[in-house]
Amino acid sequence: MKSSYPELPFIDNPKKTIVSLEDSVHYLLDVTDKCTAKAVFSVMIAEASRTSDRKAFNSAGEYNYAGVQTDSGRWGYSKPIISRFRRVDVGGNNREFAGFKNNEGFFDFMANRIKSKGFNGCDADAWTTTYIQSWWSPSAKARYGKGTAKYNSKKAIYNTAIKKFDEFEKTYEKKKPKRKKAFIGITIGIIAIGIIASTYYFVNKK
Numbered sequence: 001m002k003s004s005y006p007e008l009p010f011i012d013n014p015k016k017t018i019v020s021l022e023d024s025v026h027y028l029l030d031v032t033d034k035c036t037a038k039a040v041f042s043v044m045i046a047e048a049s050r051t052s053d054r055k056a057f058n059s060a061g062e063y064n065y066a067g068v069q070t071d072s073g074r075w076g077y078s079k080p081i082i083s084r085f086r087r088v089d090v091g092g093n094n095r096e097f098a099g100f101k102n103n104e105g106f107f108d109f110m111a112n113r114i115k116s117k118g119f120n121g122c123d124a125d126a127w128t129t130t131y132i133q134s135w136w137s138p139s140a141k142a143r144y145g146k147g148t149a150k151y152n153s154k155k156a157i158y159n160t161a162i163k164k165f166d167e168f169e170k171t172y173e174k175k176k177p178k179r180k181k182a183f184i185g186i187t188i189g190i191i192a193i194g195i196i197a198s199t200y201y202f203v204n205k206k
Helices: 021-031 034-047 103-116 124-136 149-169 178-205
Strands: 018-020 056-058 081-088 094-100
Touching: 018 021, 021 034, 021 056, 021 103, 021 149, 034 103, 034 124, 034 149, 094 103, 124 149
Parallel strands: none
Antiparallel strands: 018 056, 081 094
16 A cells, blocks of 8 residues: 555554543644634534544544545645554545544644635534535535535534534633743743842952
8 A cells, every 4th residue: 555654654553542522622722713623623523433422532543533544645734643554444445544643633633624625613604515515525516505405414513513512612721821831931041140140240349
């Protein structure tokens, strides 16, 4: 099998991982704006495998919850992809998939790719149209315009996803920006330098 990422390590036994729907919303709100976060979460509700209790997403391995493949061309944003592995996909084909370092890496990747497609996760019709035409993209997509049964079924998935998103957003606590810690460290350093300089001045003055 030809890989689009031959430079990355190949994982023989990819570890299965899960992430709760609630944590997924929190991760997304950490890495991107709310409308993009809603768009990604809705795509995952539409496509990703879930645990039997329907409260968490299952990965094919290595934190890949969306079937991101590495055998059909390089992605426009590849930084979070750190490894690759093989699985048989839903169509019975042996394919190569992307491995990520952790959940944050996966959601960072998804947010970037969904945003690049022009998704608007804050508008049901806009999301549904982009999902059908640019993400799911079936061969018959020209026949799945607004008002058709297929369109309405995908829009219903979006509406279900947003209800869950809004529920989990209520438990989200925004992370403190790392630059705040850096600012404190720099401030302490400046104060320390000032004290040393003052001490040197008065000692030499005497």
